[in-house]
Amino acid sequence: MPGPHGAAAAAALGALARSPLDGYVRLAARYGDTIRLPYSPGNSFYLLSRPEHAEHVLAANQDNYVKAVTYRPLRALVGDGLLTSEGERWRRHRRLVQPVFSRRHVTTFGPFMTDAAQRLAARWDRLADGTVINVAGQMSALALDIVGLALFGSDLSSDADQVSRAIDAGQRVAVMATFLPLRWGPRSTRALRAFARRLGRTPEGVEGTVGRIVSGRRAAARGGAADDPGRAGAGDLLDVLLTAGGPDGSPLTDADIGDEVATFMLAGHETTANSLSWTLALLSAHPWAREQLEAELDSALGDRDPEADDADKLPWTRAVVSEAMRLYPPAWTIERNALAADEVAGVRIPAGSLVAIPPYLIHRHPDFWADPAGFDPRRFLADGEAPGTGRPWHRYAYIPFGGGRRACIGASFAELETVLVLATIARRYRLELTVRGIPAPAANITLRPGRGLPMRLLRRS
Numbered sequence: 001m002p003g004p005h006g007a008a009a010a011a012a013l014g015a016l017a018r019s020p021l022d023g024y025v026r027l028a029a030r031y032g033d034t035i036r037l038p039y040s041p042g043n044s045f046y047l048l049s050r051p052e053h054a055e056h057v058l059a060a061n062q063d064n065y066v067k068a069v070t071y072r073p074l075r076a077l078v079g080d081g082l083l084t085s086e087g088e089r090w091r092r093h094r095r096l097v098q099p100v101f102s103r104r105h106v107t108t109f110g111p112f113m114t115d116a117a118q119r120l121a122a123r124w125d126r127l128a129d130g131t132v133i134n135v136a137g138q139m140s141a142l143a144l145d146i147v148g149l150a151l152f153g154s155d156l157s158s159d160a161d162q163v164s165r166a167i168d169a170g171q172r173v174a175v176m177a178t179f180l181p182l183r184w185g186p187r188s189t190r191a192l193r194a195f196a197r198r199l200g201r202t203p204e205g206v207e208g209t210v211g212r213i214v215s216g217r218r219a220a221a222r223g224g225a226a227d228d229p230g231r232a233g234a235g236d237l238l239d240v241l242l243t244a245g246g247p248d249g250s251p252l253t254d255a256d257i258g259d260e261v262a263t264f265m266l267a268g269h270e271t272t273a274n275s276l277s278w279t280l281a282l283l284s285a286h287p288w289a290r291e292q293l294e295a296e297l298d299s300a301l302g303d304r305d306p307e308a309d310d311a312d313k314l315p316w317t318r319a320v321v322s323e324a325m326r327l328y329p330p331a332w333t334i335e336r337n338a339l340a341a342d343e344v345a346g347v348r349i350p351a352g353s354l355v356a357i358p359p360y361l362i363h364r365h366p367d368f369w370a371d372p373a374g375f376d377p378r379r380f381l382a383d384g385e386a387p388g389t390g391r392p393w394h395r396y397a398y399i400p401f402g403g404g405r406r407a408c409i410g411a412s413f414a415e416l417e418t419v420l421v422l423a424t425i426a427r428r429y430r431l432e433l434t435v436r437g438i439p440a441p442a443a444n445i446t447l448r449p450g451r452g453l454p455m456r457l458l459r460r461s
Ligand code: HEM
Pocket: 082, 083, 084, 094, 263, 264, 267, 268, 269, 271, 272, 275, 329, 330, 331, 334, 335, 399, 400, 401, 402, 403, 405, 406, 407, 408, 409, 410, 411, 413, 414
């Protein structure tokens, strides 16, 4: 099976630890879409970049796969929440919170999304035309604002800096720790958290914000708001977590609740922020697509801002976001450990192997995408057929939200949020890259534009 051996394998592992995305791209360019890399004594890392691999590992034979060892540093940082837990704990929590994220319920979050985007636009209105802003930072604060209000009924605007520093540091530490031969127990978890806090210069880390969110709601409940059916937060995620129990099982512990709040705070804002940043960068680099976007917004909305109901009337806006997530999937790699030996589309996988399914490589696979590196949202308007290939879409050729039962629970939330935010911003502003070309991605756990994405803010005339 293709892949490096001996010294070349050690060098490839070193490259992966330093710069995982470049490492993946180089391995794929050299060895193709089915690669084996010796990883630890008796164990191998498999990089499998075809849709049929994704379908098998994430869905068809998902019972044979668990979240990989590579998620352990992440677990050390956000605890044992939905993203990192397994088994009965995961099943119970997923069942519990699923209704909050149904397509229908998510539309009730629309006003939080548009209000937050309008507040951002009002702040931008006070800046001089042509001001250069850090778009990645602004999108991250906006997405955190939305998650805070929609899911926890909390205003997190004053926590944005602290949370973003904690998450930056956490991501770097998590990637560094991924390939270290650590025994993961309470001590290594504590050490990793402490190191991430020092690196991010945040004495409280994410826990400080999580603690305030939970105690704030408890205090409001003690103050009598709990008897009021119209109380703030009724039916939001925090409410569901705090009132879990009854015939469905015992209440969640404070630690359980804290881990879910930290998980949703991270998973619910970092990825959407990246998707919006990449979208704005790509629109600046492809003015024809931006003009089409502006024409759609002008004709569908006139001089008003979008509401949740408008999302279906904005097919080009959606296609632009989808195409941005194809080229720059925020969750760019998905990893699993095989429990028993398996065969994945003809590839033999021994028990215990680490298997990586990389949306970044699958979304750019030339067998499944015409002009894979080109930006063309029209692909997402075509019905049934992958344009330019004359073949039907493979369901797993486009997997920004993963697949199978561990697929993203927040997909509908993210789809609505990105469309509403993009529509609110692009109706008023054009953002121009300050340098030619799309910035190189910085890949840790998520795929971000490097260097904060400076862009020039111009009012639409
Ligand atoms: C563009 C935005 C987003 C992208 C690209 C994205 C991507 C993903 C992917 C690929 C997974 C599966 C990971 C795996 O299989 O190992 C996932 C899981 C998850 N996502 Fe998202 N996500 C996004 C937005 C959100 C939002 C808005 C929320 C919450 C409000 C969220 C919460 C979660 C959670 C809790 C999980 C774990 C689900 C489980 O294992 O049951 N995500 N996401």
